[in-house]
Amino acid sequence: MPPAHTGAPVIPGASPLSFPAPEPHSPGRPGYRRMSLALFAAGLATFALLYSTQALLPAVSAGFGVTAGQASWTVSAATGALALFVLPLSALSERFGRTRMMTWSMVIAVALGLLVPFAPNLEWLIVLRAVQGAAIAGIPASAMAYLAEEVRPKALVGAIGLFVAGNSIGGMSGRIVTGWAAQAWGWRAGLLTVGLMSLACAVAFLVLLPRARFFRPASLNPRAVGRTVAGHLRDPLLLRLYGIGALFMTVFGAVYTVVGFRLVDEFSLGQGVVGSVFLVYLVGTVSSAAAGRLVARAGRRGALYLAVTTTALGLLLSLADSLPAILAGLVLITAGFFAGHAVASAAVSRTAKTGRAQASALYQSAYYLGSSAGGTLGALAYHASGWAATVGIALLAVLGVVSITLYGTHAARSERRPMAAAVAR
DSSP, rough: OOOOOOOOOOOOOOOOTSSOOOOOTTTTSSSHHHHHHHHHHHHHHHHHHTTTTTTHHHHHHHHHTOHHHHHHHHHHHHHHHHHHHHHHHHHHHHHOOOHHHHHHHHHHHHHHHHHGGOOSSHHHHHHHHHHHHHTTTHHHHHHHHHEEEBBBBHHHHHHHHHHHHHHHHHHHHHHHHHHHHHHOHHHHHHHHHHHHHHHHHHHHHHHOOOOSSSSOOOOHHHHHHHHHHHHHHHHHHHHHHHHHHHHHHHHHHHHHHHHHHHHHHHOOOHHHHHHHHHGGGGHHHHHHHHHHHHHHHHHHHHHHHHHHHHHHHHHHHHTOOOOOHHHHHHHHHHHHHHHHHHHHHHHHHHSSSOOOOHHHHHHHHHHHHHHHHHHHHHHHHHHHHHHHHHHHHHHHHHHHHHHHHHHHHHHHHHHHHHHHHHOOO
């Protein structure tokens, strides 16, 4: 009598009697710990490199003799290039593999990170940052797809939360390190320090990441990719999640691109102290890692309502002229943003049944377009009318998140009514 099919993946060409089928990674297993540490390191390097100039914008602005809006392009160029390249690179990952794409992206991004400090002028700095952002684009969508394929579904939100936690640690440590290095030796030394830190993360990533066991290469067919992308863009839930990611990141990009200028202009803080303000990212580490438990208790939309409310309260609190109140506002903004991002990105991975890399790539594209828009609009608003104008831009984005989430709640209730009526009959 043939053995019963268990539903577990089978290695092609292997005998089920001699080689047990691999199991997806789950908490408590050594492979899960190695995977989590590797992707934590990747997330750390990604955010440290991507936002390496953000905490240094006042110094870059003074060094090149340019306005806040012009200096902000050193951030917006990187995030904008990432948004443009994340989809085509995710398609390549479907053909050549998640781990290969992440590896090459990491190597190129780190190499550029070691060149960026030597840019002779603002124009070259912006160009190098744009190319670096394009290289980084191969990491986030491939990482999300890798996790969706290699991790048990029930552990997926927690695994993605750890990757996002690496983002928050990278954003925090990169800004702190650059701030103090810049105060001691100049902003170029700050950027070089981030490049060296990211090099160490890249080595850890390459050593620790387990090989992909469930990836199956797909043909690199532009028409097939186009159909997959079009299918994702016709999915109402995915569209709502993309909008939520973009608007959350608009808030985050506006606030953290401009807050350094405010702290220097209004409170005369040194570059090192301004960088240390980003210690509040630790709150994001906690809130993103706890996103899985939050969804389990409150549901996806309940978790989003809580995240957006926390973000809005932080924005309002930051309007005060008191430094402690501003810091408290940043804590709330950071906690709300990272929780909302972890919930939305995990929902994308679970919603997409096929073409997960493209689904994640579309989310990342919307997310980083939001970052570019928020950084540029926030800096222009600050240059024109001060911090209150930047907060106004961010609150409009918060209102957009609330509107999309309310619409999703209404749509879900409308879908349940016919089903309930059919059951009653």
